Amino acid sequence: MATNENQLDVLLQAVEEVVEQPEDLEGCEKLIEGSSLKNNFLRIGQALVTINDRKLYKRAGSSSFTQYIEQKSDFGFGPRQALRLLAATRLVRNFPPTIALPTSERQVRALVGLEQQQAVKVWVKANLIAQETGVPLTHRLVESVLGKELPASYRQAARDWQDYVSPDSEYYATPPYILTAVRKLYGGAIDLDPASDEKANEAVQAAKFYTAEEDGLSPELPWSGKIFINPPSGIVGSEPLQGLFFNRAIREAAVAPTITECVILLKAAVGQRWFGPVFDHPHCWLAERTVKKGAAAAAAAAGGGGNGGDGGGGKGPRGMVVVYVGRRVQDFCNAFGELGHIPGLNTWAGSKSAGRD
Secondary structure, eight states: OOOHHHHHHHHHHHHHHHHHSTTOHHHHHHHHHHHHHHTOHHHHHHHHHHHHHTTGGGGGTOSSHHHHHHHOGGGSOOHHHHHHHHHHHHHHTTSOTTSOOOSSHHHHGGGTTSOHHHHHHHHHHHHHHHHHHOOOOOHHHHHHHHHHHSOSSHHHHOOSGGGTSOTTSTTTSOOHHHHHHHHHHHTSOOOEESSOOTTTHHHHOOSEEOOTTTOTTOTTSOOOEEEEEOOOOOEETTEEHHHHHHHHHHHHHHHOTTEEEEEEEEEOOTTSGGGGGGGGSOEEEEOOOEEOHHHHHHHIIIIIOOSSTTTTSEEOOSSEEEEEESSOHHHHHHHHGGGEEOTTTTTSTTTTTOOOO
16 A cells, blocks of 8 residues: 555646646546556546546547546546546545545545545544554445534435535536426426535526535425425435435425425336335436437526536436426426326326316
8 A cells, every 4th residue: 555655746746747738638648547557546536637627628529528538438437437536636635745645536435525624534533543443444434434423414324426526517417408397397486405505506596495514304494385306315324315305295295285396306216115105106207318409508598507417418317207296297297298208197196187276
């Protein structure tokens, strides 16, 4: 294992090599290819940060960073791992020079997205435990320490990498055409998004939203009006967060007159216990589709949002389902019918009598 000083030298050298020729895409690519052979994530990550932040991918004819990575099969990793490396490198390069640096991206994946001071605190404590006990400093040890440091909110469970990638990433933001369908159903604005943040809300444009730190699942935070949710992944106790958000929407709609209806974008988890109630509600299995740039731009101009997602073209989400909790079933079918398959389109309870309110 490399020493702390060696790791710091590697990072500083990688930064210097890239900064010397800031517009040199070829230099960054050679740095990535050479470092891949040595499994040196800091060199690779710094080169990726430069390519992304300086938009050097455009020199390769790509319209986005993820499209560029998809075309660079010789790198040995795809867009998902590239985003992980980006996030980990941004975190690690701000670590104080007095602490040990990780030797792999996986070690710090769960720390990305935390405030810098808290991330350092968890990392240092994990290092001390490893030194005192002889336990290997793995991602599992870091996650164990992290679980004891964070408050009992859904942020504690959001350890999967995509929950820590910036919401302006092209990967996990809600595609504009889905938000356009939501607004079509609602006849205008979204009142609440209980699983969001300021950046994500640039696209959703909800009148009110709750961040992970506020914990949109907290009983103390009310849900009301017309709601849209794209829940994070992760587990609280033994319950998936997606299921917890979905079940709360069902409960709120049943007992709280302040909630009129809710649209939830979920990952398909057929066979899992929490996913069963989906089949009791109107839902649309989203079709894989290519969003043309012109169509995306038109959606954004119509109020579909222009942040992240497929705003610049690309494929729509796969393995996703939109679930509706409310009384205006026919209106839901009209708004989402063209985006995928709605089972039992004319057989849902209330669909024949539930017209436009």
